[in-house]
Amino acid sequence: MTEQMSVPKFTKADRISGMALSQIVQLSEAANRRRAAGHDVLSFATGEPDFPTPPHICEAAIIAMKKGDTRYTPTAGTPALRDAIARHAHGDHGPENVIVSTGAKQVIANAFAATLNPGDEVIIPAPYWSTYVDTVQLFEGAPVIVNCDASQGFKISPAQLENAITPRTRWVMLNSPSNPTGAVYSSDELAALETVLLRHPHVWLLSDEIYEHICYVPFASCATAMLGLSDRLLVVNGVSKAHSMTGWRIGWGVGSPALIEAMTTVQGQITSGASSISQAAALAALEMASDHVDTRRATFRARRDIVIDRLNAVDGITCPEPDGAFYVFPSCAALISANTSLSDDADFCRHALETEGLVLVPGRAFGMPGHFRMSFAYGETDLLNGLDRLNDAALAAK
Numbered sequence: 032m033t034e035q036m037s038v039p040k041f042t043k044a045d046r047i048s049g050m051a052l053s054q055i056v057q058l059s060e061a062a063n064r065r066r067a068a069g070h071d072v073l074s075f076a077t078g079e080p081d082f083p084t085p086p087h088i089c090e091a092a093i094i095a096m097k098k099g100d101t102r103y104t105p106t107a108g109t110p111a112l113r114d115a116i117a118r119h120a121h122g123d124h125g126p127e128n129v130i131v132s133t134g135a136k137q138v139i140a141n142a143f144a145a146t147l148n149p150g151d152e153v154i155i156p157a158p159y160w161s162t163y164v165d166t167v168q169l170f171e172g173a174p175v176i177v178n179c180d181a182s183q184g185f186k187i188s189p190a191q192l193e194n195a196i197t198p199r200t201r202w203v204m205l206n207s208p209s210n211p212t213g214a215v216y217s218s219d220e221l222a223a224l225e226t227v228l229l230r231h232p233h234v235w236l237l238s239d240e241i242y243e244h245i246c247y248v249p250f251a252s253c254a255t256a257m258l259g260l261s262d263r264l265l266v267v268n269g270v271s272k273a274h275s276m277t278g279w280r281i282g283w284g285v286g287s288p289a290l291i292e293a294m295t296t297v298q299g300q301i302t303s304g305a306s307s308i309s310q311a312a313a314l315a316a317l318e319m320a321s322d323h324v325d326t327r328r329a330t331f332r333a334r335r336d337i338v339i340d341r342l343n344a345v346d347g348i349t350c351p352e353p354d355g356a357f358y359v360f361p362s363c364a365a366l367i368s369a370n371t372s373l374s375d376d377a378d379f380c381r382h383a384l385e386t387e388g389l390v391l392v393p394g395r396a397f398g399m400p401g402h403f404r405m406s407f408a409y410g411e412t413d414l415l416n417g418l419d420r421l422n423d424a425a426l427a428a429k
């Protein structure tokens with residue numbers, strides 16, 4: 032008799048054991064199941080512009096393909112794109128300050144992979160884009176979450192920053208305009224945070240400025256508002272949001288040559304560099320006409336105004352006006368406490384999906400329960416329909 036071979040059980044690496052499928056992914060899967068079952072589902076969950084990539088940018092990619100730009104590029108990006116990024120970035124930079132990666136997301140991953148030792152702390156103001164926390168954990172760092180609620184405009188104060196810094200702090204994350212709140216730091220607010228960081232020379236700042244061009248108040252970059260930190264600052268940006276190029280996967284980091292070199296070492300082993308064709312398209316986005324950026328910003332702003340007015344008219348919901356990005360982050364705490372049938376924000380989002388086919392993301396996915404995130408990167412008809420459904424969901428919860 033042959034002995035029965037047992038199939039070895041699959042085990043994950045310890046470093047990802049705490050990471051679950053993101054709540055946003057879980058929600059969109061629940062929405063897909065409802066859609067497949069024939070229900071009418073309206074989703075405001077995704078974080079990407081609803082506009083197409085402008086035709087001249089697509090054309091630049093086609094030209095690149097036709098002329099044979101189809102090979103590996105230098106790991107840190109093509110010289111032409113790195114040069115253009117250096118010229119367009121805030122502050123005074125050359126190509127040696129720039130790394131091009133497969134989306135802004137990879138820039139952040141490269142930075143943590145290149146700098147975090149186990150247990151190194153990264154200060155993350157909440158609400159946050161959940162990738163920050165997961166990526167810090169992926170590279171065995173320790174996220175230090177600082178709660179920054181609506182009463183402080185969802186922004187970290189200098190005193191909070193000071194209190195959160197320890198000898199183990201390696202990075203502080205800032206994201207302005209913010210996903211999920213749309214909060215924008217003014218240059219005075221950044222200068223006040225800089226004063227704190229100048230007292231702690233071991234702490235570096237990672238400023239995610241991916242929503243720079245979707246900003247309804249004057250935008251301030253950390254690169255110009257925090258000049259005293261230029262040696263320990265990484266600014267992350269890219270074409271995904273400003274030019275509706277989420278699928279092209281091009282983002283970049285601008286920082287000191289030593290940091291960029293370390294990140295390039297990581298990238299060399301992970302992807303060898305970003306797509307040659309997408310880099311040609313990103314170059315066109317930076318160097319050619321970009322009127323679409325202004326037109327689209329105006330459209331987003333008009334949508335924001337509609338959404339804010341209608342949301343604040345819903346009983347139990349309050350929503351501050353976002354100064355940037357294309358999300359609102361309303362509180363549903365009053366609605367929950369007034370309705371015994373709802374236990375928390377996740378429950379409210381589940382209720383909205385089940386009763387109205389409406390997909391919203393619970394605030395706890397961004398480290399702040401009692402809220403939800405709704406994207407307004409959707410057409411006006413869908414937005415108005417969705418806001419009616421939201422009102423009905425709130426009424427049905429009573």
Ligand SMILES: Cc1ncc(COP(=O)(O)O)c(C=O)c1O
Pocket residue numbers: 078133134135136137160206209210239241269270271277280281282
């Ligand atoms: C705050 C923030 N940073 C970075 C990204 C990722 O950008 P990319 O698509 O270029 O990786 C997102 C995408 O949702 C985001 O919201």
